[in-house]
Amino acid sequence: MAKYLVTGGAGFIGSHLCDALIARGDEVRVLDNLSTGRRENLASEVEFILGDVTDEDAVQKASIDIDGCFHLAAIASVAQSTEDWVGTHEVNLTGAIRVLDAARATKFPVVYASSAAVYGDNASMPLCESDRASPLTPYGADKLGCELHARVASVLHNIPTTGMRFFNVYGPRQDPRSPYSGVISIFTDRLSRCLNIPIFGDGQQSRDFIFVGDVVRFLIAAMDRADTRAAIYNVCSGQSTNLRQLAQTLATVSGVTPQIEYLPARQGDIRASLGDPARAAKILNVRAEVSLGEGLSQTVSHHVTTTLDTSKAAE
Ligand SMILES: NC(=O)c1ccc[n+]([C@@H]2O[C@H](COP(=O)([O-])OP(=O)(O)OC[C@H]3O[C@@H](n4cnc5c(N)ncnc54)[C@H](O)[C@@H]3O)[C@@H](O)[C@H]2O)c1
Structure with a gap:
């Protein structure tokens, strides 16, 4: 200990x-x-x-x-x-x-x-x-x-x-109310409230x-x-996912079809970011194990539970 x-x-x-x-x-x-x-x-x-x-x-x-x-x-x-x-x-x-x-x-x-x-x-x-x-x-x-x-x-x-x-x-407890929050918490929150999903540019920008x-x-x-x-x-996971794929996977795990709103590309947005996880795998013997679908599923169910708790508390 x-x-x-x-x-x-x-x-x-x-x-x-x-x-x-x-x-x-x-x-x-x-x-x-x-x-x-x-x-x-x-x-x-x-x-x-x-x-x-x-x-x-x-x-x-x-x-x-x-x-x-x-x-x-x-x-x-x-x-x-x-x-x-x-x-x-x-x-x-x-x-x-x-x-x-x-x-x-x-x-x-x-x-x-x-x-x-x-x-x-x-x-x-x-x-x-x-x-x-x-x-x-x-x-x-x-x-x-x-x-x-x-x-x-x-x-x-x-x-x-x-x-x-x-x-x-990404994952449970990431605050979607912050304008600077990760794209996944923002998408999850908007999808759960049946709001459209804003994507800046063509949605081909990718992240790890x-x-x-x-x-x-x-x-x-x-x-x-x-x-x-x-x-x-x-x-990092070493897996590249673009924003269109992300929205699609979120739709699959949450069972809601998103309305995607394409907005003008933001200046300075990095087109692609992908890491090589080999060094951590070799020296620390650790690698990402949770697939995007599985992780999103946990994120969505946590979001649904906390939103329900918050609205019950407000009643
Ligand atoms: N979330 C990501 O994708 C990501 C990516 C790259 C790096 N990071 C880094 O990981 C770390 C954790 O990020 P996170 O996503 O959990 O963000 P977070 O905002 O949820 O956590 C940051 C924590 O630091 C506290 N904090 C901020 N300023 C402080 C100060 N002056 N004194 C004491 N506490 C202070 C905040 O209250 C908060 O609890 C940060 O260093 C961040 O830069 C996060």
Whole structure:
């Protein structure tokens, strides 16, 4: 049994990670400012600290007596990073450095969320970790900054660090109300309310979707093997799905035929993003196992249940 700090643990991915750690008997402490996360996402066994990753005291206190930290807290909105460049930078990069700094004393391992956004306009298919990073947004640049500082933490201070480049993560608890939310949670929500599905452009743009339960397995495998080589891994399925196919699969699992509304293409939208999962498979012995149909089915039934619960509570 170990004790882990999960920053951003009340959020979408973090809360699933907390559930998995508790299920395997670990102790979990969460540091979260609840800017997008929700207290209700967390099981009662979790020790919760309301605080900010940019706050040195809060991070130092949250780091006492831990065996490792999963650093997931971030402003996960690419759009917000372009609007509030400095503000998101303070959370997304300075916050990460705060966590690495807190690890200097006891050298606890840090597994942190990076992003496929570090590849930016690199059009290689599929993208390997050794491919050139070429971020196009402050969000992507800060995630790349996290990787560079994590490397420095490992080289200079012997802190084990591992960077996880998440591709498009989806699953239960992803908030569809956020305008920046993943396309799957938005499609699921609109379909359940019999609203049309907006697709920008021709719908041929493709993404590498990975189910949140698979992401959790990647994170735990990375923590179990973290060392000072400061490794970076793609966290992806290696499967390409375009938005038309996505809408079709969602229709099949939910039994609702969607009305698709094609809107003008958005400027700056990346045409295709596909990761190569080979490195994580080889070194961490972990790969995505949940098919898109199965993952969507779980996402839809969770959405239906929570929507029903919310409308009952409102009666
Ligand atoms: N969801 C994806 O597809 C995806 C893709 C690439 C990378 N990521 C990264 O994965 C991580 C988790 O993302 P998510 O999708 O679960 O998003 P999320 O918004 O649900 O989770 C982020 C959590 O961090 C918390 N947080 C934000 N700012 C904070 C601060 N200053 N101090 C303390 N807590 C703070 C939020 O309240 C929330 O609970 C993030 O680092 C994100 O950048 C996510």
